[in-house]
Amino acid sequence: MQVSMTVNGGEVSGDVEARTLLVHFIRENLHLTGTHVGCESGYCGACTVILDSKPVKSCSMLAVQAEGSSITTIEGLASNGELHPVQEGFWERHGLQCGFCTPGMIMSSVALLEENDNPSEAEIRHSIEGNLCRCTGYHNIVKAVEYAGAKVRGEEPPPPDWEEGS
Ligand code: FES
Ligand code: FES
Known part of the structure; x- marks a missing residue:
């Protein structure tokens, strides 16, 4: 066919x-x-x-x-050599380990941010609940999507966990 x-x-x-x-x-x-x-x-x-x-x-x-x-x-997702904000977020916030789940995680997150560019942590977790990460990297994935949301909104992303309180 x-x-x-x-x-x-x-x-x-x-x-x-x-x-x-x-x-x-x-x-x-x-x-x-x-x-x-x-x-x-x-x-x-x-x-x-x-x-x-x-x-x-x-x-x-x-x-x-x-x-x-x-x-x-x-x-x-990337255009003119520039990563999509969600790709950048995964890079900047260490949102992957082995990377197997990463393309699917990123596509679900892109779809979320296209509907809602300021999701709560609960909304981010809900949007990726159909994506399994065998490396259990969910915390950093949520941080990556929060980073991307800020970029999409034209705001400064929140600092990474490892800088908070330093
Ligand atoms: S390969 Fe499609 S949901 Fe697992
Ligand atoms: S980073 Fe390994 S499965 Fe998610």
């Missing part, structure tokens, strides 16, 4: 089987391997992409179901 969609701002199309998962189309047809495959059953969130402004687990839908949609993957 032929599928067509917009990925990271460009029109793409390809031949897939009816059973091809969206994540496999992204990784294997488009060679965008920043979107990770973990559980392939909708639990871990490693495969999260933004589809028509909503975070979706791309292992939980078929490529043909994304026909005509607009998708953003981790590769589509």
Whole structure:
């Protein structure tokens, strides 16, 4: 079957089987391997992409179901050599350890900040509850999203934990 969609701002199309998962189309047809495959059953969130402004687990839908949609993957976030504020936040606040969950965490966080650029800690934690980190780095991930929110709002990010009280 032929599928067509917009990925990271460009029109793409390809031949897939009816059973091809969206994540496999992204990784294997488009060679965008920043979107990770973990559980392939909708639990871990490693495969999260933004589809028509909503975070979706791309292992939980078929490529043909994304026909005509607009998708953003981790590769589509940086522009002109500048990291997206969420990517910068993960870098600046040590929001990753092994990095396996990171693309999905970042895409869920980008979707959150597009809806609400000043989320509470509870709202951040709620937005990433479908993303599992086996390194249990949730504290710094929350700090990374708080950093990114401040950048999006044009404010000075809060100081890192390791500078507080110093
Ligand atoms: S690989 Fe999609 S949720 Fe785990
Ligand atoms: S940083 Fe290792 S799984 Fe999250």
